[in-house]
Amino acid sequence: MLPVFWIAAIVAIVSTVMVITRANAIHALLYLIVSLLAVAVMFMVLGAPFVAMLEIIVYAGAIMVLFVFVIMLLNLGPKGVEQERRWLKGGVWGGPCVLTFILLVEVGVMLSRSGIAESPAIVPVPPKEVGIALFGPYLIGVQLAGILLLGGLVAAYHIGRPEPRDEEKPT
Amino acid sequence: MDYTDLTALAPLIVTAFVAVLIVVVLSVRRVHRVVLGVTLVGLVLAGLSIMLAVPLAPRQVTVLLIIDSYSLFYFGLLLAAAVVVSLLAFSYLEQRRENREEFYVLLVIATVGAMVLVASNHFVSLFLGLEVLSIGIYGLIAYLRNTPFAVEAGIKYLILAGASSAFLVFGMALIYGQTGSMQFGAMAAKLSGDVHLGLVLPGLALMVTGVGFKLAVVPFHLWTPEVYQGAPTPVTAFIATVSKGGMLALLLRFFTEFEALDLGPILLAFALIAIASMLAGNLLALLENNVKRLLAYSSIAHVGYVLVAMLAGGGLAAEAVTFYLVAYFVSTLAAFGVVTVLSDRDREAEQIEDYRGLFWRRPWLAALLTVSLLSLAGIPLTAGFLGKFYVIAAGVGAAQWALVIVLVAGSAIGLFYYLRWVVVMFGQLPTSEAQWSWPRPQALWGGAGLALAALAVSILWLGVYPAHLSGLIQACIPG
Incomplete structure (x- = not known):
């Protein structure tokens, strides 16, 4: 090989x-x-x-x-x-x-x-073993990745949001 | 994971929950005050939940996180800094047209990242913590997206942090390839048996690049002044304290685990980085008229001072690093806090001329800024003096003479630009009407005032009577 x-x-x-x-x-x-x-x-x-x-x-x-x-x-x-x-x-x-x-x-x-x-x-490492590792010892890692995505989502939403049209403060 | 594990993780879980809770509150109704309230209550509860975890420490929760008294101490420090930053940010954001509420989500998420960083003793949690911290900070830097400078700073940070993460991952991969483990303790054990370091040194060298970027030490410091200047001032305070503090705490843990090993070249590299940071940071700050850039350069020098203590090694080193970081946190937050409350909706109080005669107009703020600058400069009776004293004691104890001499020389240069700022504040009032009108006399919001008062008291308290804090640090950090 x-x-x-x-x-x-x-x-x-x-x-x-x-x-x-x-x-x-x-x-x-x-x-x-x-x-x-x-x-x-x-x-x-x-x-x-x-x-x-x-x-x-x-x-x-x-x-x-x-x-x-x-x-x-x-x-x-x-x-x-x-x-x-x-x-x-x-x-x-x-x-x-x-x-x-x-x-x-x-x-x-x-x-x-x-x-x-x-x-x-x-x-060879089959998918089942990957899944067991992810949701066993690395469970916290998976959850942190979720928080990472939430952060990215909120940041992207805020920066990409269309401009408010009037001069008023958006509330 | 059982119930005990979850209890040990309570501070992290509560903090992460706060971020989600704010998003839920936002989807119901956007009220700035309510969101601030949820953030503050949540962060304080997370701080109190440290008490639940204290009896369980030290405890390894899965392979990723270690909850010991060291990480719990840093949890408290980071959460307190996050509370101060959100109090400072409230009135700052209140004047702005942006959506203000997402700020707190990103702030809390970045804090979670820093907390994971200080509790990690595994490469996976190190990397995930770092990325969670970074992604919160990208959003925070570019938060005022209508100011071109903020967006530019955000993009700069995004690209450079991405590149430095790549270095970090490559370094981790090399070390993992050599040792077959990603856990610090297992790696160190494996290496102490194995005389041949092999790929570990190149791996560590690559990791130094990634870590050096986050710490903004010379020669990885080029982004610092632009990002500090472009970011909203509360965010700058956050980057200077929480982001750097989390990384330094992690570095200290890493060094302690690998202490038995002979990593000569890496220690030499860190010594050179420390010397270059102390000299370059202080010399570049001399020429600055923009106070945010000035504090950026001074923060480069401060990380250099911390590295001196870290390189000294031994029990005193960990104590010195932690005490210095606490002193640096309170002083830096106070300095940026005053800059924040003096800024109005049109511009930030970032030119040194804006502070001319501040003492005669806003005596309390000027006094607080003076105290924090004296603390950063390391004048006796302030927290910064004792921090520096600790660092020098650690350096002298380990006979690191070159580092100590550069530290003293750097502090002497530093005195000049800190005192120049103080002198400007006590100087003559500007005569022309235009200069008089700025900064506009605006009432200080009570929350920010409370935070600033607490910082001032802590600077002086730690400077006069440090026994409490040093006792706590000694109890938390096994010497």
Whole structure:
């Protein structure tokens, strides 16, 4: 399994370097998605398939798609269409595609070898164990994360609230 | 988790509950006074619930939190600081057009974060506490969102705190990789058996970056003046006290756990940071005419002083750090408190010229500000003097001569800018009518007046008769 890990690690580093060096936000985001997928493959090699799936669902899925949508929605209209066409020209998506293809081959190799963890040192951690750890010894951590989200929500609500129209004090 | 665990956690649970309760009250009706009342009663109840936890200490609650007399002492200190800040914030917010009530939610949430920080002896609770503290502070800094300076300061803090958290997590990951544990005690035990430190030193170096940012020590201090100036003054007081105090308390616990280990390079790094902070903080403050920036630079120097005591090690170190922090809390809160009550709805009283002749117009406020500045400067008969005395005693006891010499030199430089501010207050009244009219004579709200009076009494009381506090600290902190 070691070569699979190293290849995924190299893909992660290359794509992250590309994220930093791209001038265009959309191109950077495409590479960021690849970087997150590579990290997911690494988690899988290390015997944490559940974390790998979360990485894909939460980061590469929900958060990144939200990013891409927001950036694309900011440029509506004919000018935006023209810009999007330019973004999707060949070569732009080539790099991310090649990197993702490498990862796909890796996952294929892993699946064909029946079972992820071949080395006895690696014990896969199933979702059930993650859940037991979270709601056992780390219960306070889960609750603190809840307070963290409440704080973020209240701060975002206050700062993003529309301006009151009149000069009166809002009560 | 059983009933005893919950009782031991009562101060944290009550404080977190207050934040939720305020949100519920807000959804029914927005009344500023009611929200302030809920906050104050809740924080005081949380403070009283420390008494429930005292007989149970020390107790490890799950793997994440340790409730011992040390963390209970800091709970009390942080809750008291939060009460003072909310009293100061009331009249300040009352003049503003913003929605005022969310302020208290964020304030209480940030306090919860600081409390988790002082009770944590595990990387997970350290990180979560730090993030809860930070997210409350982001919202608080940018609270007056119509002032461009506040939003700029908030964004600056958001980006820098995010970057420093990344350093912190990376450092934790390296240490976890080497030791296989995230609990301080288990890590130290593992390392004392294992001669080879391996990745622990690079990990600690990365963690120093993250911690240094929160403490605003040189060379991680660049955000401090802008954020202190841009944030609303009560929030600045909160950042200078609760945020820094929580982090310093955690650092002290970490150092105590790892004391047996030979972490030479890390101690050297902290010694250099302490020297640089004491010198740079005091020298940069000399040139400042903006009092919020001046206090920002002076707070950098004060963290440097605390680090001197921390590096001294031994039983006296913990006592010295804690006493110094209490003295620093009361003095800083008093200084920012006066700046807060002098600010009006149009501008903050942040230029040193605003204080010209203050003594002849607002004698009580000027006297209080003088006392707090003298305490920050470390003049005898104030809390700051005894704090500094403790720190120097700890430094001399450990024969840290270089650090002690820089500390004395830094304090001498510090005297200049604190006294300059005092001299301005006792100076001639401005002659022109325009200058006369500001700060506008406005009545001091009773709650803020009470908080300021309590701070003044504590500064003098601790300076004249420190036996109570030092006895309490000795009882709480195992030497």
